[in-house]
Amino acid sequence: MYDVIIVGAGVVGAHIARTLARYQLDILLLDKASDVGEGTTKANTAIVHAGYDAKPGSNKARFNLAGNAMFDTVCRELDVEFDRCGSYVVGVSEEARATLEDLYRRGLENGTPGLELISGEEMRRREPGLTEDTVGALYAATGGIVDPFALCYAAAENAVANGVELRLETEVQGFIWEGDAIVGVETNRGPFRSRWVVIAAGLWVDDLMHEAGLEGFTITPRKGEYFVLDREAKTAVQNVLFPCPTPVSKGILVTPTIHGNVMLGPTAEDIEDKENLSTTAAGLNEVMTGALRLMPQLDARWIIRSFTGLRAAGSTGDFLIEIPDEVQGLLVLAGIESPGLTASPAIAEHVAAMLGEAGLPLVERPDFNPIRHGTPRFSLLSREEQEALIAQDPRYGRIVCRCETVTEAEIVAACHAPIPARTYDAMKRRTRIGTGRCQGAFDTPLVLEIMAREYGVSPLELTQKGGASHMVVRRTKEVAE
Amino acid sequence: MKQLACDVLVIGSGPAGLAAAWEAKQQGAERVMLLERNDELGGILPQCIHNGFGVREFGDDLTGPEYAYRWIAKAHEARLEILSETMVLDVGRDRRVVASSRDHGLVEITPRALVLAMGCRERPRGALAIPGSRPAGIYSAGTAQRLVNMEGYMPGRRFVILGSGDIGMIMARRLTLEGAEVVAMLEILPYISGLRRNLVQCIRDFDIPLELCTTVAEVRGRDRVESVVVSGVDEQWRPLPGTDREIACDTLLLSVGLIPENELSRMAGVAIDPVTGGPYVDESFCTNVPGIFAAGNVVHVYDLVDDVSENARIAGRSAGRYVTQGAPPEDGSVRLLAGTNVRHVVPHTVHLSRLEQEAVVLNLRVRQPIEEPVRVEVRAGDEALVSRRYRYARPSEMIALTLPSALASRLAAYDAVNIDVIS
């Protein structure tokens, strides 16, 4: 019997787990995927929004601002890469001036600090590659970029280190009822009972709400396609650049990533299938065209990867965070689309407070430790620090991923972390193997070998992302060793 | 950091690095050091278990590992200092090299001459921006070659190969021999991009369906690849509507081009030719940075390993002489420009005093195939300084053209000459 079961280990579920781990509670965090953060959390723009564009008075505005303010502390405690580099909305037409002013006013109303309208010349001075059509920009000093994968797995790891139980590949298929009260979940791995069930299931929340007998709320998956550019592109792009927004999306951005690449996207297209993460010729074309409108000199030869993220666009247009009257023991988080990543730490605080008010005893745990230490990233260290590490553990001396300079020690550490990276993609998100310009061509055989050795399994059992995504399918004829 | 000293340092122990290091030693450089990131020497050769290597170099038809082994034996005999499992992380303009290894930690080496021989890497899917899903089962042909030939694992059962590069063709045969099915090889161009001999021996002999002017328009599948949608293309290489067809497969191999590996070269301030992807070099394979030379696929992608060894020896000889005799005097040079139907020419410049002493062999690739006799000419204005006949010209087959020493005096009148290939 748990006190709380959290369904969904995306960035929202992970932060809720970590926040509740401060208290003397038995907590179970469940996800149907093979790793934490496999949902929307792994595929988004990774921007810590300043909070000027959400509708004043909305949950989005409230939690965006509150979340943004928590990032320095949260990322320091969790050892997550975060850069409060500021962000820009760039106007490239006369009509855009009015939009920029609207955004500025809305930002003031929302209480966004550090906003400033700047001229086109000033903007181009700060970002020389911008189009000559640039008429002006809105600068938001509190905007930033973050490692979205790490924000999720670090929070989940810290939760686990503080006693939260995590079960992956565990899909909630229904609820255990006692009268009108939900007292647990039915899963593919059997039932789990609890006093509270918190649903943070992203795209799938409406299905679970339906299962809980709640009507009316629907999620529409809204596809966003992206390109990732080689590090070389970083020479041409310094800043987080949004175009002027439209009613459905914030438009095609050009932005550096926290890891030194450049990202272009996303598109915005409503679709039906919640698992359709494919890119399309039309979408990718729109990404490039949109990006070139801001930065005409971007070079298509810099492209190293494309991907798709799905926004969990809710039917109310705002974050829905509630304990529904109709059912006891249930808290739902629905429609957590952008700025959900930014809002996640603040949403978690709010959820804890709601549960406390609803009667869950929140007694602080004396031994709660908010600090998580990640594995040192060899490529980011000084030569002296690198030497010291190799002296401690010679496996830091063996480079396994040539493009991103990832060492064997980092891969081994990710195999034995509180949440082990069991798949190639999980390893990629932990260590950055395979994310550079050769896209895994060099490291794949080496990583398979190391993971097989560390887990004591055959490479035949390893997958790219769980399920049937095996990387190799059989041995060749027996080869002499 | 541990400091090491040597005369000539070579980065990469493929056929280029081995030949350059060996030759530098023959020139009298005393301490020649070879750094290799893999645990085995030989570069890409250990995974190329097919034959066809060394016919010119050794007069024998060898497999890749055999060819490598002969060179490795020579390297040991010449007492080269070899550090394997050692990755070079950084190279400065002053030739200061920082490398990392499990056994020695970080080491810093400042050689008197440096030879870049890092080879090339394969172009990944991302570079083609093929739409669709991102399941397991998409590999570059070279990665698959390593998995099959060195690790002993099959990456799939039913393959479609995109691109008709040599590695792709060789893998089509290998996979078939290993009991897999290769259901199609697709090439976006109207002609194959690898060697004719591989087409015959690896594709035709094994009845592998080859479709030209065709590409993969979409990848499908959730966990593993389940199928690819293939489509004909128009002149701009865009998929032609209405020509789609779905082919069931569990693996997509990409053999869509090699890119010289020049991250380190850039760090060292070496100027890179955007066409070849490799350094600008002169006839001695010296880059724009004095004392830094380049050899093998790092300069431009060769088709035959024998050519790699031959050219790398020139680079090694230049590095050796740079150490024993000092930098050659700066004197008059002429630039060689890619002219009509020529994609690129290596070397990019030729010093006339050195041409006077020794003929220089140019390597060039054409843009378009010409399946009839062609003339390869060195032209200055209306004048053809050299003109030679060849039976045909194909982008997949590098053309060698010799500039005789006698030409030096005539070239002195020009800053630059054009190399043309015309029918």
Ligand SMILES: Cc1cc2nc3c(=O)[nH]c(=O)nc-3n(C[C@H](O)[C@H](O)[C@H](O)COP(=O)(O)OP(=O)(O)OC[C@H]3O[C@@H](n4cnc5c(N)ncnc54)[C@H](O)[C@@H]3O)c2cc1C
């Ligand atoms: C294109 C795009 C761009 C974005 N850009 C930004 C941005 O720049 N800044 C920003 O702040 N936000 C951004 N967002 C929003 C942000 O990514 C999301 O708000 C956030 O990731 C949502 O996290 P989550 O935990 O709610 O959902 P998810 O990460 O989707 O997590 C839900 C989890 O629930 C699991 N699950 C679902 N059903 C079940 C079940 N039945 N049983 C067990 N587990 C289940 C899933 O496997 C999944 O792991 C963007 C979103 C998209 C799509």
Ligand SMILES: Cc1cc2nc3c(=O)[nH]c(=O)nc-3n(C[C@H](O)[C@H](O)[C@H](O)COP(=O)(O)OP(=O)(O)OC[C@H]3O[C@@H](n4cnc5c(N)ncnc54)[C@H](O)[C@@H]3O)c2cc1C
């Ligand atoms: C996958 C593949 C298959 C091929 N198959 C054939 C074939 O069948 N027949 C044929 O004639 N040709 C083939 N070729 C081409 C042939 O292999 C090349 O012509 C030849 O190997 C090039 O030699 P090289 O020494 O320039 O490069 P490589 O053989 O690639 O050697 C480069 C070496 O440098 C090392 N290196 C790179 N960076 C660093 C660093 N930072 N620190 C330390 N070491 C480093 C690499 O590990 C590698 O060992 C193939 C090429 C590839 C890529």
